Amino acid sequence: MTVPGSDQRLRFRAALISLLVGLLMLGLKMGAYLLTGSATILSDALESVVHVAAVAFMFWCFRFASAPPDAEHPYGHGKAEYLSIGFEGGVIVLAAAAIVWQAVVGLIHGHQPGRIDLGFALIVLAALINLALGSWLVHVGRKTKSAILEADGQHVLSDVWTSLGVLVGVGVMWLMPANHPALVWIDSGVAILLALFILWVGGRLVRQAMRGLLDEADPQMVGRVVAAINAIRDPSWRDVHNLRLRRSGDAIFVDFHLVVPSLWSVAAAHAAVEKLEQHILRVLGTQGSVLIHLDHPHSDPTVGMDPPIDSSETNPFTVAQATRFKQG
Ligand SMILES: [Zn+2]
Ligand SMILES: [Zn+2]
Known part of the structure; x- marks a missing residue:
């Protein structure tokens, strides 16, 4: 099963819209910063710079990740999705560091923000568009089963929270008398709080990428x-063991050991395994492959009859049983 062409086009269009709106947001927020000179608003604008870079990289990954397996990459290119998510998380972490740096510099120079009303209006507009x-x-992302698009959407939604934080900070400054000395402290303090939130968002994306790249166990999928x-x-x-699976984009790769009677012919065993492999892929509803390694109950196949089947060997296989590791 491959991704239908209409889904592919929808994903691509969504990524393009995300990029264009990201550029618009960058313009709005940079405009708000230039008008106000506020560290808080700059933190929001810097986050936007990162966002545009991340979406541009996502574009490249999209093209690459959806290409079918080829001689160079026989498992397909789906892992590029996690690369994109990890890059996005990494640059967000860098943005958080830049925001803290700017806020501290602003504190040292005692820079006073101004034109708060206009800045406030522009950030409200940006937050609504991002929402x-x-x-x-x-x-x-959910509809077309694209982890990248969904992660991008989560990122955009987290930007709405950042903007709300900016609005609270800017709102407080708006209510205070102009050129009050505490304004500088409030401006920098709010910017640093926002940076911590942005750091948390970036860290979460990096962890998500690590899980995908390092093939973290997925008990729910193993259960299926x-x-x-x-x-x-x-x-x-009699038994299933050494079951493991890994994902790459839309594809899932499963392998496990299956214990069958030692006197089964290769032809009979192959027919059973072939049927089981097809069945598993159909149930998972994905592309990919299932590979089954055959075991039999004897350590020595020349000794004749297999031991009788124990009653415990007729219970349905469990996840714990299937995933335990056995040598051989
Ligand atoms: Zn390739
Ligand atoms: Zn085995």
């Missing part, structure tokens, strides 16, 4: 595979 864009991206095996289980299959 609409972020919700839509998450929706499209074990249920699929149980559904068409032959009574002579």
Whole structure:
């Protein structure tokens, strides 16, 4: 099963809109910063710079990640999605560091923000646009099963929170008398708080990328595979072990050991395994592959009859059983 062409086009269009709106946001927020000179507003604008860089990189990954497997990359290119998410998280962390730096410099120079009213209006506009864009991206990402788009949407939504924080800080400054000495402290303090939030968002994206790149165990997906095996289980299959799976984009790769009677012919065993492999892929509803290694109950296949099947060997296979590691 491959991604339908219409989904592919929808993903691409969503990424393009995300990029264009990101550029618009950058313009709005930079404009607000130039008008006000506020460290708080600059923190929001810097985050936007990072955002545009991340979305541009996402574009490249999109093209690459959806290409089918080829001679160079026989497992496909789906892991590029995690690369994109990790890059996005990494640059967000850098942006947080830049914001703290700017806020501290602002404190040292005692820089007074001005034209707060205009800045406030521009940030409100940016937050509303981001709220609409972020919700839509998450929706499209889930619909087309694209981890990148969904992560991008989550990022845009977290920017709405950043902007709300900016609005609270800017609102307080607006209420205070102009050129009050505390303004500088409030401006820098709010900027640093926002940087901590942005740092947390970036860290979460980096962790998500690590999970995907390092093939972290996915008990829920393993459960679906074990249920699929149980559904068409032959009574002579005694055990499943060494089951593991990894994902790459839309594709899932599963392998495990299956214990079958030692006297089964290669032809019979192959037919059973082939049927099971097809069945698992159908149940998971994905592309990818299932590879089954055959075991039999004897350490020495020349000694004749297999031991009788124990009653415990007829229970449905469990996730704990399937994922335990056995040598051989
Ligand atoms: Zn390639
Ligand atoms: Zn084995």
